Amino acid sequence: MTPITEVEGRRLALSNLDKVLYPATGTTKGEVLHYYAATVAAPLLAHLDDRPVSFLRYPDGPDGQLFFTKNPPPGTPDWVRTAEVRRHEAQSSRQVVVQDLAxxxxxxxxxxEFHTPQWRAEAPRIADRLVLDLDPGAPASIVECCAVGLWLRERLAADGLTAYAKTSGSKGLHLLVPLAPTPSEQVxxxxxxxxxxxxxxxxxxxxHRMTRALRPGKVFVDxxxxxxxxxxxxPYTLRARAEPTVSAPVTWDEIEDCEAPxxxxxxxxxxxxRLERYGDLLGPLFDPDLARPLPDRA
Known part of the structure; x- marks a missing residue:
């Protein structure tokens, strides 16, 4: 029998709570739901706020079928917000916007996995942050990503921009920079x-090019x-990896001290x-006083 729970007045059927999603750690679906609902709900919802969500689904765990979807999944309740998304002048669709705990x-x-753009639904194609995805090509690892990230932090600072960092939850590192609203093509x-x-x-x-042959031993700045x-x-999404890894905000001290993957x-x-110790290390992304325009030469 599928358990029914109530979240903020919404009745939800939660399925297969004992199903092991991460065999390497024995992590069950129930534990995954607890992580989202009880551990990271507040900061995650802040980062999802008013951003159309794309889902990478892995219902049978990371070793099962993975499929990426931007459209609202079949059976989406009518109380889940959706927004019309127009990424191109001639193309629009609707996507889920995760606005509340339910x-x-x-x-x-x-x-x-939760994936979001650098803009909000209320202002499509107008970015309020810049992202640089540092992706290592073996035998390079996140150690090399950290070295590149430190260089980029200083380069951004020279343009009056402040970078914050998180792990990708996979192999690399993401740098995020709060911006005054800027057209995506300029960013x-x-x-x-x-x-x-x-x-x-x-x-x-x-x-800086995606060509696979160029990438072994180096960091691709995507x-x-x-x-x-x-x-x-x-930020804070679990990833479809062997273990329940998190795209986790990190300090620059941790980046400077990184010596092994x-x-x-x-x-x-x-x-x-980590949340008890640091709070949301990416909280400054929401501070309008820290959002800066791109430099004139951009």
Whole structure:
């Protein structure tokens, strides 16, 4: 029998709570739901607020079928908010916007990664943040990503911009910069300039092109996720990996001290303690006083 629970006045049917989703740790679906509802709901909802969500679904765990969807899944309750999304002049669709705890629990019950764009539903294609995805090519690891991230932090600071960081929850590192509202194409162009400059300054470490043959042993500075049609793993989302890894905010001290890949791997069970110690390290992204325009030369 499928358990029925009530969340903020909404009745939800939660399925297969004893199902093991992460065999490496024995983590069950019920534990995943508890993580979202009880551990990270407040900061995660802040990062999901008014942003159309794309879902990477993995209902049978990371070793099962994975499929990416931007449309509201079949059976989406009518009380879950959706918004019309127009990424291009001639193309529009509707997507889920996770605005409250009930919607978060409903989405988590589908077993998903949460992915969001750099803009809000109320202002499509107008970015309020810049993202740089640092993706290592083996044998490079997050250790090399940290070195590149530190260089980029200083480069952004030279333009009056402040970078904050999180792990991707996979192999790499994400840098996030709060911006005054800026058209996505302008942010993309500026991010590309940064990637090229990083490649020119750190040629032994960095590539800025996606070509696989160029990437072994180097860090790909992926600027493309600033495009209006692209999304990035939302802070605090679990990832479809062997273990329940989290796209976790980190301090610059932790980045400077990173000496081995395992130094910046965080699991669901780590997050309550980190939130108690640090709060939301990406909270400054919401401070309008910290949002800066791109430099004139961008």
């Amino acid at each position: 919607s978060l629990v409903w989405a988590a019950n589908l077993v998903v 993309s162009a500026y991010a590309r300039v940064l990637a090229v400059e990083a490649r020119n300054s750190l040629p032994e470490l960095v590539v 600027f493309s996720q600033n495009a209006a049609a692209k999304t990035t793993a939302t 395992g130094d910046l791997v965080f699991l669901a069970g780590d997050m309550a303690g």
